[in-house]
Structures are given as structure tokens and as C-alpha cells.
Amino acid sequence: MNEPVSVALVGGLYGSARAAVVDRLLRRHPGAVAIHHVIAAGRVERVVRDASGVLDHAEVPANAHGSVTQDLLAQLVRHAAAGASLLIIDLWDSIEPRPVAESLARAGQLRLVCVHTALDAPHMPLDICRGDRLAETGQATAADDQRHLAEVLARQIEYATSLSLHGGDAEDTELSTAVLGHLVPHTPIVTVPDTTGPILDVHELAGRVDPATAQLPADRQTGEVTTVVWRRLRPLHPGRLFDVMDELVTTTVRSRGRFWLANRHELMLAWDAVAGVISVADTGPWLAALPEAAWDLIAPIRRAAAALDWNPIIGDRVQHLVFTGPDIDRDRICDLLDSCLIDQDDLLPGAAAWACYDDPFAPVLNLEESA
Structure with missing residues (x-):
């Protein structure tokens, strides 16, 4: 290849919505090629097509980890070398776009220009509330796939650089647009993804x-x-927070953010919940817990985010849910x-009393730290 060929990544749980977007891209870009992998019942099939129809349909060996991604990259390089004007990745239902985008970036021979998620307007507002596992909906990628449908849908929506709505009536579109305006207010809803922009930086994504x-x-x-946005500066008492988490998660549909526990005041913790399922994870130290000499090793986007939250006493520590x-x-x-906030009379980070708090998060967070 002389010049890297542009790649449009189209994903989403809804096959008919994805197909509509892919068809529009193929018609709009003569010479474009779309590559799709169907993953079902332990088998993987590859379908390659252009605007005229199917060019290739073959079974792909799926006995090695990453074999689908390897086959996808090989096909992209092959069709780029053959002169494709645009390469379209039509992701299978429950594949999340981020790992694929980052694999493309590591390959270094292709030019990712959009990450698009196609949505079914009547079903999306309902599916983001569903607690079903993918195995129950027939969309699991493997026998041990324990992910929930709603969490995958949320990641597909939130990582995308553009979205589209398909099917239903004006009322369905209005509700879906309102829901997306809350979940991803800065992501455009379009008819056809824009493939003329600059190459996407996966670190920025x-x-x-x-x-x-x-x-x-x-x-x-x-x-x-x-x-509802909740921002505070005082640390949270681990036991009190744990006791109210169930109500917080079950009375809302989607919640996320960063927070700090008094007894773990050096660590930024991530809150990620959708459709009644919550994950709490250790994301590493707050910048305020690091020596200044280490800051040069921190990505500029992280330093900029910390600067916006900076407090002269507690640094970048913040409750933002x-x-x-x-x-x-x-x-x-x-x-x-x-x-759940600790009492006003004990505010300085590192107070000895904080270490004595019972910590019901320990089984999860201590396991992460030792992994």
C-alpha cells in the first residue's frame, strides 16, 4: 500500500441497523468493501461484500485466541492492497468497538476514521434497562461470555464517534434521541457516518x-x-456507601464516574453500573498521591483532567458520579x-482513623491489587 486506506468501524447489537449503515456507505463510496464476521455456536464465518453483493464467504478457524481479529486484520490489509477505496468493518452484534479500534492502531497500516454505532430506535431505550446476560439473548461470543446485554450496549454507545437510529416511528426516534442526549450529549446522531475526517487517535478515544x-x-x-450529577470533595465511608449501592443502582439505569474511599485515599476508584449491574474497580493512584517527578510519565489528557478538579488540600481527589x-x-x-460522606471533623487525607473502617469492598479491590 502507498497511502493508508480509510477504515470505518460500524458496530451495534442490532444487525438490521448495522446492515443499513453499511449499505449506505457501500453505495456512497464506489470501490468500498465491507468485512463481517458471524460468531455463533462456536463457529466463525467471514462475509466480504461490496455494493454489488457477496465477494467471499468462508469459515474461519476459531480455535485460537484472537483468531477473528487476526483474520479481520489480514482481510483489511488484503483488500487495501487490492485497491479498496474504503474498508468497512461490520462488527458482529456483541463485539465492543474499543478492542478492535486499538488492534487496528497497533497494526499501523490502516487509517481509522470513524467508530459508528447503529441503533434500533424502538428497542434501544428498553435494552439499556435490561439485566439479561448475552448468553440468554443468543449474542454471547463464547461459552464463558458472562457480559450483560445492557453493559455491552452502553460501551458501544459511549465509545462511538457517531450514532444512527433506525426503525420505529417518530415517537421511538424522539425517545431514543432523548436517552442518547443524556448518555452521550456530545456524540452526533447522523444518517451516514462521516469518513472524510482525520485519523482517529485511539488514546483520545x-x-x-x-x-x-x-x-x-x-x-x-x-x-x-x-x-443527576453528584460532585463532592469529602471522602466516602466504605461501609455506608456499600449499604446504599443497591438502591442507587436499581433506581437508575446508567451510572458511572470516579470516587474515593476514605480508607483508600490514594486510589481513584471507578463506578460503572447499568441495568442493575455494578462494577467497582481500582484505576490506579490519584495524581496527588504521586511524587511530582512521576507526573511527566502521565498522559497530558489525564493531567488536564486532574487540573480541572484540583484542590489545594486534596489535589485531584473528587467524588464525581x-x-x-x-x-x-x-x-x-x-x-x-x-x-455516606465522612464526618466534617475528619477531613485531612491519611487520617489514621480512616484505616480502621470496615471495608466491604476489600474482597474485590484487594483481589485486583494482587492480580
């Missing part, structure tokens, strides 16, 4: 969703859909979380 730098939604009310759902009781959410 990651920065949009990673807890330390995520572009979290703002406080908002649209009809019945509400987003965002909750979205229908008919949320804003006061109840804030009161619950405020009741």
Missing part, C-alpha cells in the same frame, strides 16, 4: 470513556429522562450519597 478523563454527562432533565434514568428522585440520590 479511550480518554473519552476512561474513568479518570471521561466526558461525563451534565445535570439534565428531558421529559421523563433525568441525569452521574446517574441517568426515568423519573429519578434527584433529592433521594443526593441525600443517600451525602449520608
